[in-house]
Amino acid sequence: MPLREVLAFPPRRSGNKEVNLRKFLIGSLLLSTTLLAGCGNEQGEGPMKPGIYAYEAPDGSKHRMVFQESTYADMADNVPKPVEEGTWRRRDGQLCMTSDATGAELCLNEKAEPDEGFSLSGNGITTLFKLEASAQ
DSSP: OOOOHHOOOOEETTTTTEEEEHHHHHHHHHHHHHHHHTTTTOOOOOOSEEEEEEEEOOTOOOEEEOOOOSEEEEEEEESSSSSSSEEEETTEEEEEEETTTOOEEEEEEEEEETTTTTEEETTTHHHHHEEEEOOO
């Protein structure tokens, strides 16, 4: 059921006072959206910093991952175009990446590694990212 249909309640009476449920729900929705807007896109701190990182995929193929301020591009060696592009953000201690192609989001545990590298892990798989060039 579309949200506009859910909010189309007629005014209700409580005792002698009229309560407009629709205005209450819309006001609550707007307030919660405003309060959450400041949290939704915050990158936060973590071991991954913008730059170019080398990694080996579970299938053995070699890649370069380019992280910018809020976007990423996954470049497979010997492939002229990115094999994946999207946006990234940090949420609840994880690095989350959203694919531009599919809209799918993948959130993985992020851990600092030696030499300004980091690892991402999830579902029993850990991938090590080695810094090749810093963006700063």
